[in-house]
């Protein structure tokens with residue numbers, strides 16, 4: 001098995017291999033139809049205002065008094081948290097408790113005056129909203145966690161909050177909802193044997209993706225530089241950067257789940273799931289009510 005460094009130096013990581021495992025799975029993949037509701041809400045707005053509208057719509061539509069709410073991370077979630085705080089202050093909502101998915105969302109929620117609780121496995125979460133780096137069209141499988149992690153925060157915990165919520169809503173922009181997503185998927189790996197796991201992932205996606213270890217400071221690189229990021233749980237983070245469109249995120253997740261040393265990753269698949277999509281023309285609200293059957 002070639003090392004990542006040697007593959008990079010020969011440029012092999014950038015070449016496209018027509019017979020990679022992903023290609024073979026691409027040919028085998030069949031996805032059953034699922035029910036998707038589309039509710040267009042028309043308006044004419046710039047990017048920021050449309051995301052703000054999506055964030056406010058999410059809170060106004062799905063958060064009710066007395067609920068426990070998973071508070072997501074990112075730009076749109078920040079706006080939703082601020083709006084939720086306003087609704088509590090002006091009395092439109094009461095007795096809401098927030099469970100933050102990150103240091104940033106905890107800090108935003110504290111500033112907005114939202115009462116907070118910490119996440120436990122037994123937490124009953126009525127609804128969670130979150131940003132996503134991308135949501136795959138039709139399947140609603142999402143990528144989270146590309147952002148830089150801070151101190152003790154954890155993709156594992158963020159995924160648990162989203163998975164345990166009775167209702168999950170992603171708030172995204174229209175260019176983030178599509179088939180054939182590209183870019184990176186964060187993968188948590190045991191730090192002791194990180195190189196073996198990285199090389200196995202590199203082999204699995206040869207021709208489709210580059211594998212880099214995320215640094216705590218400084219530039220990213222195949223070996224993560226001198227200061228690799230170590231999460232609060234003691235893991236390293238690999239960014240598996242797809243240079244060609246991913247035909248099926250669920251298949252990628254399945255491959256990653258089978259690699260020795262992989263602890264978790266930023267692919268999340270949950271139904272039911274709602275996506276509130278902001279665009280300059282207004283909002284599209286899509287619901288996926290049933291899970292795909294892959295044969």
Ligand SMILES: O=C(CO)[C@H](O)[C@H](O)COP(=O)(O)O
Pocket residue numbers: 072073074075076130131132133144145146147158
């Ligand atoms: O992990 C994530 C959501 O949980 C995303 O990586 C992140 O929040 C995206 O942030 P932004 O929408 O501000 O680019």
